[in-house]
Amino acid sequence: MDRDARIFIAGHRGLVGSALCRVFRQHGYHHLLLRSRQELDLCDQFATRAFFHDENPEVVILAAAKVGGILANSTYSADFIRDNLMIQTNTIDAAYQSGVQKFIFLGSSCIYPKNAPQPMKEASLLTGSLEPSNEAYAIAKIAGLKMCHAYRKQFGWDALSLMPTNLYGPNDNFDLESSHVLPALLRKFHEAKQYGTPTVTLWGTGTPRREFLHVDDLAHATLHLLQIETNPQSTTDDLFNVGSGEELSILELAYLIQEIVGFTGEIHFDTSKPDGTPRKLLDITKLQEMGWKAKISLRAGIESTYEWFLQHPHTF
Numbered sequence: 001m002d003r004d005a006r007i008f009i010a011g012h013r014g015l016v017g018s019a020l021c022r023v024f025r026q027h028g029y030h031h032l033l034l035r036s037r038q039e040l041d042l043c044d045q046f047a048t049r050a051f052f053h054d055e056n057p058e059v060v061i062l063a064a065a066k067v068g069g070i071l072a073n074s075t076y077s078a079d080f081i082r083d084n085l086m087i088q089t090n091t092i093d094a095a096y097q098s099g100v101q102k103f104i105f106l107g108s109s110c111i112y113p114k115n116a117p118q119p120m121k122e123a124s125l126l127t128g129s130l131e132p133s134n135e136a137y138a139i140a141k142i143a144g145l146k147m148c149h150a151y152r153k154q155f156g157w158d159a160l161s162l163m164p165t166n167l168y169g170p171n172d173n174f175d176l177e178s179s180h181v182l183p184a185l186l187r188k189f190h191e192a193k194q195y196g197t198p199t200v201t202l203w204g205t206g207t208p209r210r211e212f213l214h215v216d217d218l219a220h221a222t223l224h225l226l227q228i229e230t231n232p233q234s235t236t237d238d239l240f241n242v243g244s245g246e247e248l249s250i251l252e253l254a255y256l257i258q259e260i261v262g263f264t265g266e267i268h269f270d271t272s273k274p275d276g277t278p279r280k281l282l283d284i285t286k287l288q289e290m291g292w293k294a295k296i297s298l299r300a301g302i303e304s305t306y307e308w309f310l311q312h313p314h315t316f
């Protein structure tokens with residue numbers, strides 16, 4: 001990919017978009033087109049079309065999305081399906097119509113069936129029912145990747161879809177109601193240590209297993225795919241899992257975060273809160289065979305994210 005390419009990173013202030021900006025700039029990609037939500041509302045079809053018409057990006061990475069943890073997903077399912085369908089439909093179509101050469105759609109590992117064989121291959125898509133707690137979000141993401149697939153098939157458009165596992169890192173959401181588990185536990189253990197609280201309460205039973213990926217590893221995977229020549233005529237190679245290949249239980253994650261933060265009290269469980277899917281490990285063979293693998297260990301990633309959290313107290 002040309003270092004002068006005009007790259008639109010949609011959602012550049014979020015966890016994923018900010019990592020993309022960081023990593024792309026490190027690699028010399030300087031012509032990044034960035035718009036805050038106030039400057040460009042991707043739910044607005046006319047504003048989105050006008051932006052593409054005026055700015056003519058060559059490459060687009062769609063990292064703008066309505067996202068959240070298990071509770072936000074199940075409580076606000078209408079918001080999750082509506083906003084994501086609008087953002088992605090407007091952006092994908094406007095990008096195609098304006099002549100964008102390469103498009104990357106970002107989804108999530110929750111697109112795969114709840115009971116898919118583990119680790120989950122790309123071929124598991126649409127082979128069974130989804131996990132109910134995030135079905136609305138998953139349906140929107142499936143629609144997005146299928147829309148990219150259809151544009152590729154009908155128009156020969158070079159659109160790829162990446163399905164990352166549970167992400168974490170700088171600029172994550174640390175709000176205890178709407179966040180994912182990793183930032184929530186960093187904050188809970190940190191505040192318990194700070195205020196001398198004897199216990200920290202985890203949601204659910206602690207037994208579900210999850211795979212975590214530092215968001216900078218996802219940004220490198222995205223760059224890796226953009227730098228490889230892919231065949232826009234191929235309709236089989238347009239969906240890629242992105243993960244670390246390692247999983248652990250939520251309780252094991254809690255022990256690790258507790259140690260990194262230095263909390264010495266007890267862990268309790270609030271079993272009135274949902275566990276969600278029992279296991280969610282991605283099969284990453286496809287991307288590995290193309291020469292990519294994650295580099296940041298979970299411990300190192302949590303340590304640096306905790307450092308970031310301490311340096312950005314205004315985020316919580």
Ligand code: GFB
Binds near residue numbers: 138165
């Ligand atoms: O990260 P998380 O919210 O989402 O929760 P999912 C993962 C697991 O951690 C669940 C448990 O079993 C939670 O019950 N958990 C324990 C906690 N303590 C906490 C806590 O304090 N906060 C949170 N949030 N969880 C999401 C999907 O699923 O994963 C999205 O809802 C998306 O659609 C995302 O795909 C990556 O991993 O269950």
